[in-house]
Amino acid sequence: xxxxxxxxxxxxxxxxxxxxxxxxxxxRRGELMAGxxxxxxxxxxxxxxxxxxxxxxxxxxxxxPEEIVAAARDDGxxxxxxxxxxxAAVTYxxxxxxxxxxxxxxxxxxxxxxxxxxxxxxxxxxxxxxxTVGEKLIATLVFPGGPxxxxxxxxxxxxxxxxxxxxxxxxxxxxxxxxxxxxxSGWSLPPWLGLTLFVAWVIVPxxxxxxxxMRARRRADAEPLVPVTVSPRGTTRWGGLEIAAVLLLSxxxxxxxxxxxxxxxSLVLVVPIVxxxxxxxxxxx
Amino acid sequence: MxxxxxxxxxxxxxxxxxxxxxxxxxxxxxxxxxDLVKRLGESEGxxxxxxxxxxxxxxxxxxxxxxxxWRESESGPPRRYYAITRSGQHALDGFTTEWRRFxxxxxxxxxxxxxxxxxxx
Numbered sequence: 001x002x003x004x005x006x007x008x009x010x011x012x013x014x015x016x017x018x019x020x021x022x023x024x025x026x027x028r029r030g031e032l033m034a035g036x037x038x039x040x041x042x043x044x045x046x047x048x049x050x051x052x053x054x055x056x057x058x059x060x061x062x063x064x065p066e067e068i069v070a071a072a073r074d075d076g077x078x079x080x081x082x083x084x085x086x087x088a089a090v091t092y093x094x095x096x097x098x099x100x101x102x103x104x105x106x107x108x109x110x111x112x113x114x115x116x117x118x119x120x121x122x123x124x125x126x127x128x129x130x131x132t133v134g135e136k137l138i139a140t141l142v143f144p145g146g147p148x149x150x151x152x153x154x155x156x157x158x159x160x161x162x163x164x165x166x167x168x169x170x171x172x173x174x175x176x177x178x179x180x181x182x183x184x185s186g187w188s189l190p191p192w193l194g195l196t197l198f199v200a201w202v203i204v205p206x207x208x209x210x211x212x213x214m215r216a217r218r219r220a221d222a223e224p225l226v227p228v229t230v231s232p233r234g235t236t237r238w239g240g241l242e243i244a245a246v247l248l249l250s251x252x253x254x255x256x257x258x259x260x261x262x263x264x265x266s267l268v269l270v271v272p273i274v275x276x277x278x279x280x281x282x283x284x285x
Numbered sequence: 286m287x288x289x290x291x292x293x294x295x296x297x298x299x300x301x302x303x304x305x306x307x308x309x310x311x312x313x314x315x316x317x318x319x320d321l322v323k324r325l326g327e328s329e330g331x332x333x334x335x336x337x338x339x340x341x342x343x344x345x346x347x348x349x350x351x352x353x354x355w356r357e358s359e360s361g362p363p364r365r366y367y368a369i370t371r372s373g374q375h376a377l378d379g380f381t382t383e384w385r386r387f388x389x390x391x392x393x394x395x396x397x398x399x400x401x402x403x404x405x406x
Contacts, residue, residue, distance in 0.1 A: 017336075028343060035318055035339035038364065042319035045360060061326070063334025072340030
């Protein structure tokens with residue numbers, strides 16, 4: 001122990017480190033100094049350092065104080081430049097398409113938030129630089145309210161038919177006849193129109209969203225890689241929305257598999273809608 | 286960037302992967318700094334300046350990837366032991382997948398792989 005404290009080599013090394021670490025601020029400088037000091041002490045304790053030669057070798061392996069501090073400054077806060085000449089610990093990832101995925105989700109699933117969800121989706125679509133104007137128009141026009149609008153529409157169509165019945169009694173008070181009448185106060189869709197609307201409102205938006213996201217992915221792949229400074233947020237760059245869409249982005253599946261999965265996913269979306277519509281229709285009978 | 290560093294292409298790569306090597310070592314057991322650095326040093330070419338591991342550990346601690354606990358040692362002052370957190374494990378898992386793909390791709394292009402090509406969906 002005494003050895004590390006009194007040895008001029010160590011003293012000099014720690015003094016240089018302390019001076020170089022000044023810009024780090026007290027907390028991080030203290031932590032760094034403590035770590036390095038501990039390291040040297042542990043080396044002495046373990047017997048690895050027992051004379052000047054082995055001590056010099058240890059300090060050599062630890063590296064230049066400036067280099068260590070440069071590594072410390074590279075904390076991803078972005079606030080500190082690198083005047084000491086060390087490159088940042090930067091990794092690269094392919095350009096993300098979080099915006100496009102979010103837009104697609106708002107235009108489809110997000111339309112459950114009536115009008116608002118769809119509006120947000122449209123705004124996001126137009127703020128993307130990975131779609132052409134034509135594609136943006138398609139995205140805007142093909143979703144007139146999104147699948148949720150179809151649900152509401154179906155609900156209105158089914159809910160406006162009200163039925164009543166009245167009993168006809170004979171002189172003894174027995175029921176001799178029941179007369180039923182239905183009054184349709186709104187309108188109901190002929191089957192062919194319902195089917196067309198269903199396809200236009202539910203299936204097409206989902207397909208278009210899928211195609212547009214894939215195109216955005218392909219275009220993003222052609223862009224330069226995005227540098228990611230290793231930061232406290234580290235690799236947690238996946239938001240919930242992106243995870244929901246990870247299927248379409250994965251390299252682990254073929255395109256066909258993605259289509260199949262998308263179809264299944266669409267069914268999952270469609271079945272509840274059909275169920276709700278069916279229930280509403282049934283109740284109104 | 287100094288010219289010398291620009292000339293060694295592995296410098297950047299090393300900086301990118303070293304923290305995951307630290308995480309991987311910590312999955313097996315909790316280690317204190319000196320031990321950790323020695324373990325890393327056993328693999329050739331992973332660490333050039335051992336001292337840079339300490340700022341790295343500090344950064345990983347602030348990122349929540351590792352936690353530290355002080356423990357008494359048989360001789361000498363207490364030591365700071367590092368343990369991997371769930372978030373660190375998560376980061377390591379993600380990197381491991383990415384790394385395999387990256388490594389295979391580079392191997393395939395350089396012709397240094399074991400015959401398996403790049404897999405693309």
